[in-house]
Amino acid sequence: MKKVLILGSGMVVKPMVEYLLDKGFRLMIASPMKKRADEMIKGHSLGSSVDWSMDDPGTLGKLVAEHDITVSLLPYKFHPEVARVCLNYKKSLVTTSYIQPEMQALDLAAKKAGVLFLNEIGLDPGIDHMSAMKIIDHIHKKGGKIEAFYSICGALPAPDSADNPLKYKFSWSPKGVILASRNSALYLKNGERKYIEPKNLFKDRFELRFPELGMMEVYPNRDSISYINIYRIPEVRTIYRGTFRYKGWCETLDAMKSINMLDDTPKDYSGMTYAGFMAERSGLPLAEVRKKLSANPGFSKNSSAIKSLEWLGFFSEEIMGYNKTTPFEITSDLMIRKMLISDEERDMVLLLHIFLASYPDGEREVIKSSMLDFGSTATNTSIARTVALPAAIAVKMILEKKINLKGVYRPVVPEIYNPVLAELEKLNIKMKEEYGLPVKEMIKYKFYS
Numbered sequence: 001m002k003k004v005l006i007l008g009s010g011m012v013v014k015p016m017v018e019y020l021l022d023k024g025f026r027l028m029i030a031s032p033m034k035k036r037a038d039e040m041i042k043g044h045s046l047g048s049s050v051d052w053s054m055d056d057p058g059t060l061g062k063l064v065a066e067h068d069i070t071v072s073l074l075p076y077k078f079h080p081e082v083a084r085v086c087l088n089y090k091k092s093l094v095t096t097s098y099i100q101p102e103m104q105a106l107d108l109a110a111k112k113a114g115v116l117f118l119n120e121i122g123l124d125p126g127i128d129h130m131s132a133m134k135i136i137d138h139i140h141k142k143g144g145k146i147e148a149f150y151s152i153c154g155a156l157p158a159p160d161s162a163d164n165p166l167k168y169k170f171s172w173s174p175k176g177v178i179l180a181s182r183n184s185a186l187y188l189k190n191g192e193r194k195y196i197e198p199k200n201l202f203k204d205r206f207e208l209r210f211p212e213l214g215m216m217e218v219y220p221n222r223d224s225i226s227y228i229n230i231y232r233i234p235e236v237r238t239i240y241r242g243t244f245r246y247k248g249w250c251e252t253l254d255a256m257k258s259i260n261m262l263d264d265t266p267k268d269y270s271g272m273t274y275a276g277f278m279a280e281r282s283g284l285p286l287a288e289v290r291k292k293l294s295a296n297p298g299f300s301k302n303s304s305a306i307k308s309l310e311w312l313g314f315f316s317e318e319i320m321g322y323n324k325t326t327p328f329e330i331t332s333d334l335m336i337r338k339m340l341i342s343d344e345e346r347d348m349v350l351l352l353h354i355f356l357a358s359y360p361d362g363e364r365e366v367i368k369s370s371m372l373d374f375g376s377t378a379t380n381t382s383i384a385r386t387v388a389l390p391a392a393i394a395v396k397m398i399l400e401k402k403i404n405l406k407g408v409y410r411p412v413v414p415e416i417y418n419p420v421l422a423e424l425e426k427l428n429i430k431m432k433e434e435y436g437l438p439v440k441e442m443i444k445y446k447f448y449s
Contacts, residue, residue: 001024001025001046002025002026002069003027003028003067003068004025004026004027004028004070004071004395004399005030005063005064005066005067005069005070005071006027006028006030006070007030007060007072007073007074007082008029008030008031008072008073008074009029009033009034009037009040009049011171011381011383011384012073012096012122012381012384012388013029013073013384014040014379014388015384015388015389015392016071016073016388016389016391017029017040017041017047019388019392019393019396020395020396021044021047023396025046025395025396025399026046026047027046027047027048028047028048028049028063029047029049029050030049030050030052030060030063031049031050031051031052032051032052032053034049034050034051037049050063054074054078054081057081057085060082061085061088061089064082064085064086064089065089065091067091068091069091069093069398069399070082070091070092070093070094071093071095071391071395072094072095072097073095073096076097079093079095079097079100079103079119080100080102080106083103083106083117084106086115087106087109087110087113087115090113090114090115091115092115092117092118092398093115093116093117093118094118094119094121094391094394095118095119095120095121095391096120096121096122096125096387096388096390096391097119097120097122097125098119098120098125099119099120099408103117106408107408108407111406111407113406114406116398116403116405116406116407116409117407117408118394118398118403118405118409118410118416119408119409119410121390121391121394121410121411121416121420122387122390122391123153123155123349123351123386123387123390124153124351125410126386126387126390126411127371127386127390127424127431128151128351128353129230129412129417130390130416130420130421131351131369131371131417131421132149132151132369133231133411133412133413134369134417134418134421135355135433136231136232137414139355139357139367142359143359144357144358144359144360145235145358145359146233146235146236146356146357147236147237147238147356147357148236148237148238148239148354148356148442149236149239149353149355150238150240150241150242150354151227151240151241151242151351151352151353152208152241152242152243152244152351152352152353153221153242153243153244153349153350153351153352154216154243154245154350154351155171155347155348155349155382155383156168156246156347156348156349156350157171157341157345157346157347157348158347158348158374159213160345160346161341161346161347162246164311164338165248165252165304165307165311166248166252166304166339167245167248167249168245168248168249169339169340169341169347170335170336170339170340171341171347171375171382171383171384174332174339174340178262178328178331178332178335181201181202181253182198182201182257182262183198183201183221184196184197184198184201184222185201185204185219185220185224186220186222186223186224186225187220187224187225187241188225188228188236188237188238188239188240189240191237191238193225196220198257199257201220201254201257202219202250202251202253202254202257203254204219204220205218206218208352210244210350210352210370211370211372212372213350213372215247216244216245216246216247216350217244217245217246217247217249217250218242218243218244218245219242219243220241220242220243221243224239224240224241225239230410231412238356244350244352247304248304248308251298251304252305252308252309254305255299255303255305256305256309258298259281259282260281260327261281261327261328261330262327262331262332263326263327264326264327264328265327266324266326267324267325267326267327268323269322269323269324269325269330270322270324272319273317273318273319273320274313274314274315274316274317274318274320274334275289275315275317277314277320277330278309278314278315281327282296289315294306312334312335312338313334313338314334341381343377344377346374346375346376346377347374347375347381347382347383348372348373348374348375348382349371349372349382349383350370350371351370351431352368352369352370352371353367353368353370354366354367354368354441355367355368356439365435365436365437365438365439366437366439366441366442367433367437368433368437368441369431369432369433370431370432371429371431371432373386373429385427385429386429389424389427389429390424393419393424394411394416397419397423402419403416403419
């Protein structure tokens with residue numbers, strides 16, 4: 001019986017545990033949150049757990065040696081260290097995180113050891129890669145070229161649960177979501193590189209109608225240009241990866257950034273109220289901070305930003321309870337306290353690819369590929385399913401020798417994406433593909449900035 005080692009017991013681990021146990025694999029969850037791990041296993045005879053953290057490398061080596069494959073769902077910074085341990089014992093590794101340079105540097109060593117280090121096999125990155133490459137390879141096999149490619153993903157509360165001014169609730173890695181708001185972005189538009197500085201990230205947004213949901217907002221997601229090589233589309237003249245949000249989030253986060261509420265500079269905030277924090281950040285008098293702030297650009301009286309800040313409690317006289325800390329910690333802590341998805345609420349994941357393809361005979365077509373997936377409760381979320389299940393399927397197929405690659409990979413090759421996408425369809429995680437659409441369909445997705 002094959003044995004799987006899972007490192008971590010965070011918010012997206014549960015569907016992987018259930019899937020692998022159901023398929024008859026023996027598994028061990030190693031995590032400092034052993035109680036949570038045990039709740040996922042539910043007393044299943046093939047499951048066990050151990051109280052462990054990265055502070056104990058000796059135990060990690062022992063665990064890796066005793067199992068046939070390791071899945072690291074730890075923070076991404078730990079993956080290269082885990083990979084080096086896997087190399088020592090010639091064991092394959094699966095992660096859902098972006099490939100870092102330290103991981104990529106292990107490619108030759110993994111090949112020599114005869115093991116696969118499969119990364120980016122979650123949702124975004126993951127399902128986005130696989131569903132995009134399926135269409136890209138289809139176009140190229142017909143002799144076609146890709147003129148433009150948009151890939152947009154979002155993990156959001158379902159419409160019936162989006163009941164605050166930001167229209168957002170955290171169903172995964174809350175700090176990570178807020179940290180991502182400080183990223184820069186880079187994309188290609190009609191052959192021209194567009195670099196968006198972190199301070200302008202949420203200003204560079206446009207509206208897009210998603211089927212069944214209506215109008216959404218989109219802002220750019222990190223470096224899109226690097227995907228020209230990853231997806232092997234040197235011919236492309238527009239490539240854009242973006243993030244979906246309801247209207248309200250971008251405006252509010254942009255306003256927060258404009259007064260440095262997400263800054264990382266430590267300061268002593270002992271005894272200060274949230275209203276005092278707002279006065280300190282904005283440079284306005286405490287007694288009139290809300291009124292004066294409403295006169296600033298981006299903070300108008302009826303704006304989403306002002307409504308959101310008030311709803312969060314940033315104009316309250318509540319003592320914050322910090323000593324020396326950073327504005328980012330204050331802001332993110334309060335958002336997390338007010339915006340965690342509750343046990344009764346649903347989340348959803350939406351993913352959309354749009355291609356403009358041209359062919360040697362002069363024909364051009366727009367191809368769309370979309371997915372809308374809903375969770376049922378906060379303990380059975382869509383984000384957890386769509387992140388964990390592609391990785392779980394990959395684990396199964398590696399152990400069954402249906403994926404036989406060696407080295408460091410992401411799921412952009414047919415040997416990975418074809419069987420994984422096929423298995424996901426059986427679990428009702430499926431992309432809807434539309435071919436042969438007229439070129440005018442692209443006009444709806446032009447940039448508004």
